[in-house]
Amino acid sequence: MKPKTFDVWVVIFLCLLPNWKFEAEAKNNFEMQTDNFTCSSEDVNSRILKEFRCGISKSAKRRTWHMEFMLKQPVAEHEFFMKIVLPRKSPLKDFVLLNVTTDGCQLLANRNQVPLMRLGRNVMERFSNFPKQCPFKSKTTYYIRGFRLDLNLLPAVDMETPVHTELSYRSKHHGLTWISGFLEARVQRLNEKKRPK
Ligand SMILES: *[C@@H]1O[C@H](CO)[C@@H](O)[C@H](O)[C@H]1NC(C)=O
Ligand SMILES: *[C@@H]1O[C@H](CO)[C@@H](O)[C@H](O)[C@H]1NC(C)=O
DSSP states (O other), X not given: OOHHHHHHHHHHHHHXXXXXXXXXXXXXXXXXXXXXXXXXXXXXXXXXXXXXXXXXXXXXTTOOEEEEEEESSOBOSEEEEEEEEEOOOTTSOOEEEEEEEEEHHHHHTTOOSOHHHXXXXXXXXXXXXXXXXXXXXXXXXXXXXXXXXXXXXXXXXXXXXXXXXXXXXXXXXXXXXEEEEEEEEEXXXXXXXXOOO
């Protein structure tokens, strides 16, 4: 190699190295910590909902959230709503990352067009027994359990921030949101000791 060519390679290498390192680290330096998960229902007279339960696991270290519900009658056509907001201190406006209402049956079958929703449905596969197609049957306990978002699945996250997520299921036929869940979480920096190898 001529000295000049070698120099060029060294320069290219030195320029690429910091970027590459940043990319690799950005994903692993953060984790999502769940603080709270609660839910509510509009179905106060129990027209379609038999029971529901939501909460978080007790272990503070790797806390997960869960949601369970049982319906009195099957629900086919429904809407799924999801909103992800990064709250910010005033006077800044909260940052709305996602705010969509979408066809629930399409989502169950993973035919949704929004990539983030498709990703979410895929991740959910591991944590829930939701049907792969409509309807939600009656007298079946549907659950999402042990859900913990692995930030490695997302594009690089590089800030610490609170994250508020709301999700809900609404029967079109009954015009009723049978369950809504509210998740409070934080993206936080992993401390050196906890960082996975
Ligand atoms: C969780 O949220 C509920 C409802 O907003 C609230 O009553 C409760 O105090 C919260 N718990 C924690 C630990 O923040
Ligand atoms: C979310 O979208 C709905 C309907 O498009 C809109 O009415 C609502 O204001 C939006 N919410 C936020 C927080 O942007």
